[in-house]
Amino acid sequence: MGKAYDHRTVEAKWQAYWGEQGTFRVMEDPARPKFYCLDMFPYPSGSGLHVGHLEGYTATDIVSRYKRMRGFNVLHPMGWDAFGLPAEQYAVKTGIHPTMTTAENIATFRRQMKRAGLSYDWEREISTTDPSYYRWTQWIFLKLFERGLAYVAEVPVNWCPELGTVLANEEIVDGRSEVGGFEVIRKPMRQWVLKITAYADRLLEDLKLVDWPASTLEMQKNWIGRSLGAEVEFPLIGVKGNIRIFTTRADTLFGATYMVLAPEHPLVDVVTVRERRAEVLAYRETTARKSDLQRQDLEKEKTGVFTGGYAVNPVNNERLPIWIADYVLMTYGxxxxxxxxxHDQRDWEFARTYSLPIREVIAGGNVAKEAFVEIDQGTVVNSTTSDGSFSINGLNPTEAIPKITEWLEATRKGRRAVTYKLRDWLFARQRYWGEPFPIVWVDGEPRPLPEEQLPLKLPETNNFKPSGTGESPLANLTAWVNTTDPATGKPARRETNTMPQWAGSCWYYLRFIDPKNGRQLVDPAKERYWMPVDLYIGGSEHAVLHLLYARFWHKVLYDIGVASTPEPFTKLVHQGTVLGEDNQKMSKSRGNVVNPDEMMDQFGVDAVRLYEMFMGPLEAMKPWSTRGVEGITRFLDRVWRLMVNEGGGLSRAVIEAEPSLEQRRLLHQTIKKVTEDLEELRFNTAIAQMMVFTNEMTKLEKRPRALLEPFVLLLSPFAPHIAEELWERLGKAPSVAKELWPQYDPALVASERLTIPIQVNGKLRSKIEVPADSSEEQVVRLARQDAKLAEWLQGKQPRKVIYVEKRLVNFVL
RNA sequence: GCCGGUGUGGCGGAACUGGCAUACGCAGCGGACUUAAAAUCCGCUCCCCGUAAGGGGUUGAGGGUUCAAAUCCCUCCACCGGCACCA
Incomplete structure (x- = not known):
């Protein structure tokens, strides 16, 4: 056996031990408090685990190991979000079935995670692609369908010709596909849509119940985009009907000088006069063909067409021309x-372009130069009904808005209204590698499959190419597609869309609780024991989509009694991005990707785990430094040498004698610091304190066991392999994972002498040593006697003496 | 443009509730051990003046509150993330 710590042997030994002993298996235990510690499960890509994954996984692993030692029953599972585009695109290219590549990639990820010493209960491993899992994803879809929360709509979708598929809004970045960066155009198509908007209010409201990063809460609020205003009816002139508009600025109703319909608005056909029809149709066509990128280009001049129609302003009976323009969106309000x-920037620009009148109704700006949009300043003017019965003149906009809204309701011209930016969730993908919908089409109507027929398995094929018509590759499999309606026996056609990747990740945290249950999604008693998730760690790229969709499904499951808590994830933390050594985002093209396998080969698993946490605060973005890993390796070698001699035996420096008071103080301060830092996920400072402890121990010729043993336990969640080995060499029975977390004695945390800094006029001038229990008078008296201070005071009587208990004295001259 | 966040040595970062700024690690310098090197151990290392004792300055910039500000307030700058014609 070599002199130094041999990480390979030790790691293999203890990983085998944990596996054989089932150290991290977990069952419900009503006698113990539970802790559900969850990682966002990964998409098992072909390139394997990277150091960024490992950062979050190490953090939850440390917390899990710590909580176990604190007596918690810890659920810490892992699985695979394995449906998705990359495996399918690979299949298109190579003909290799996604099942094959997925299985290989999962094997790689699992191996790497086991190697990293992550203490998952592997008996609970799940994959979203497993029929016994997606059976329940389909089951949830049936529940959504039953409740009217899943419906089919002919909607303009984001069609990507290059990918041969439709994309969700979230998969489009700057008007191009997130995958590949291809062009995306609008195209109407029959689509499955989930009515997430029905839950908008609850999704917003219940954000109060969770302990999440402020930025994520803010992003979800903005995404839901609740906005309070009024709907107002504008009767059409010459034809029957009203234009219903939404506004947050009812106080500016008297300033309306024209109306705008979205080009897709159904009333466009009604209001357009014959002479204008050709022009209106042409504009509509152009808009329909525009991609979102073109339509959202803020730089471009606003465009629109007059329809020839008019509506009446209900507040003053004025005749307003009706235009169509693509700056008004059909999907909002x-x-x-x-x-x-x-009083609106966009309307102002449009009016300028088409020489429409601009009428000031809020005094306070210069509307000839720019729109005046403030609501907390300015005064309403020119806003009295023609018969003089109602006026908001003289008010400030914030006061005028509720007043006129009430009046609109009283006179039945409009009503208070709330709208959301949140849209219903486009839930269908024209792909092979996803969950099939448990739906058949009969006489043009969608019919649910009976629950007993789930799972509806993905059919086998070796042709993964998109059909090109916009339908999924499943449409080519006629034997599968053509079926009979289970209810009536009539000929039926299967739904050929599949679900988006988000589906499987919407509820996986529930399945971990009861992963093998063949009768239920999750056993209710187990669900009540484990839920909610106490700590959820994952990337901030999921701040909106995954976390909003999962909350939506969770609330539906709550409503049908499957889930017992209104929110799934109590505390959420995003780990920061790990950059390359060059401070740039890691990427293959830059060649700065750090491979965790190589790092673990070279420095050992514990060193990599420790370094991941020592780099900086968990949430911060920070660069990798291989030198830093070396530094951590030196620390672990020092810890090793505290207890193990050059021959590999227990060091003679380890003694049975009682430690000194000062030594016990350091130990107890360390226990306190590490414990508190772990509770707050401040792993970097916890490690720094363990380094301080180790540095002090290194200086000692004799190292009492009573100091070393608790220290090994403190280290064990961070560096479990070396800790297990040291524990054994100290003559203890394995495993550290079964030991109790050390407690600190508050009496030993404070030292008996304090160094008190002495300031004169707020500047540090001297320091004195005092007994910890000194009174204010004693400290101040000692301070005055201090020789250095005398120079500064020069016999003068201070105007004021500030004493902060156990902290400092400040003489103000 | 709007919303949120961050800014501390050569580098990663510490600093409780407003109370000794720069813990811990990296890099660098010096020493011990060694035939030598590596490894290890010990020490130094924010900047300026000074041989030293000592003094002055410093937490993106400027102002303010306070006995006391990295921390609180105002203005500005830079960077990161998000949203972006949402009526």
Whole structure:
């Protein structure tokens, strides 16, 4: 056996031990408090685990090991979000079935995770691609369908010709596909849509119940985009009907000078006069063909066409021309607006372009130069009904808004209304590698499959190419597609879309609780024991989508009694991005990707785990440094040498004698610091304190066991392999994982002498040593007697003496 | 443009509730051990003046509150993340 710590042997030994002993198996135990510690499960890509994954996984692993030692029953599972585009694209290219590549990639990930010493209960491993798992994803879809939360709509979708598929809004970045960066255009298509908007209010409201990063809460709030205002009816002139508009600025109703419909608005056909029809149709066509990128280009000049139609402003009976323009979106509010160019930036620009009148109704700006949009300043003017029965003149906009809204309700011209930016969730993908919908089409109607027929398995094929018509590759499999309606026996056609990747990750945390249950999604008693997730760690790229969709499904499951808590994830933390050594984002093209396997080969698993946590605060973005890993390796070698001699035996420096008071103080301070830092996920400072302890121990010729043993336990969640080995060499029975976390004695945390800094006029001038229990008078008296201080005081009587208990004295001259 | 966050040595970062700024690690310098090197151990290392004792300055910039500010307030700058015609 070599002199130094041999990480390979030790790691293999203890990983085998944990596996054989089932150290991290977990069952419900009503006698113990539970702790559910969850990682965002990965998509098992072909390139394996990277150091960024490992950062979050190490953090939850340390917390899990720590909580176990604190007596918690810890659920710490791992699985695979394995449906998705890359495996399918690979299949298109190579003909290799996604099942094959997925299985290989999962094997790689699992091996790497086991190697990293992550203490998952592997008996609970799940994959979203497993029929016994997606059976329940399909089951949840049936529940959504039953409750009217899943419906089919002919909607303009984001069609990507290059990928041959439709994309969700979230998969589009700057108007191009997130995958590949291809062009995306609008195209109407029959789609499955989930009515997440029905839950908008609860999704917003219940953000109060969770302990999440402020930025994530903010992003979800903005995404839901609740906005309080009024709907107002504008009767059409010459034809029957009203234009219903939504506004947050009812106080500016008297300033409306024209109306705008979204080009797709159904009333466009009604209001357009014959002479204008050709022009209107042409504009509509152009808009329909525009991609979102073109349509959202803020730089471009606003465009629109006059329809020839008119509506009446209900507050003053004025005749307003009706335009169509693509700056009004069909998907927000009512798809129609009243335009108040004096007090809305967009309307102002449009009015300028088309020489429409600009009428000021809020005094306080210069509307000839720019729109005046403030609501907390300015005064309402020119806002009295023609018969003089109602006026908001003289008010400030914030006061005027509720007043006129009430009046609109009383006179039945409009009503208070709330709208959301959140849209219903486009839930279908034209792909092979996803969950098939448990739906058949009969006489043009969607029919659910009975629950007993789940799972509806993905059919076998070796042709993964998109059909090109916009349908998924499943559409080519006629034997599968053509079936009979289980209810009536009539000929039926299967739904050929598959679900998006988000589906499987919406509820996986529930399945970990009861992963093998063949009768239920999750056993209710187990669900009540384990839920909610106490700590959830994953990347901030999921701040909106995954976390909003999962909350939505969770609330539906709550409503049907499957889940017992209104929210799934109590505390959420995002680990920061790990950059390359060059401070740049890691990427193959830059050649700065750090491979965790190589690092673990060279420095050992514990060194890599420790370094991942020592780099800096968990949430911060920070660069990798291989030198830093070396530094950690030196630390672990020092810890090893505290107890193990050059021959590999227990060092003679380890003694049975009682430690000194000072030594016990250091130990107890260390226990306190490490414990508190772990509770707050401040792993970097916890490690720094263990280094301080180790540095002090190294200086000692004799190292009492009573100091070393608790220290090994403190180290064990961070560096479990070396800790197990040292524990054994200290003559203890394995495993450290079964030991109790050391407690600190508060009496030993404070030392009996304190160094008190002495300031004169707030500047540090001297320091004195005092007994810890000194009174204010004693400390101040000692301070005055201090020789250095005398120079500064020069016999003068200070105006004021500030004493902060156990902290400092400040003489103000 | 709007919203959120961050800014501390050569580098990664510490600093409780407003109370000794720069813990811990990296890099660097010096010493011990060694025939030598590596490894290890010990020490030094924010900047300026000074041989030293000592003094002055410093937490992106500027101002303010306070006996006392990295920490609180105002203005500005830079960077990161998000949203972006949402009526």
């Amino acid at each position: 009512t798809g129609a607006i009243m335009a108040v160019p004096a």
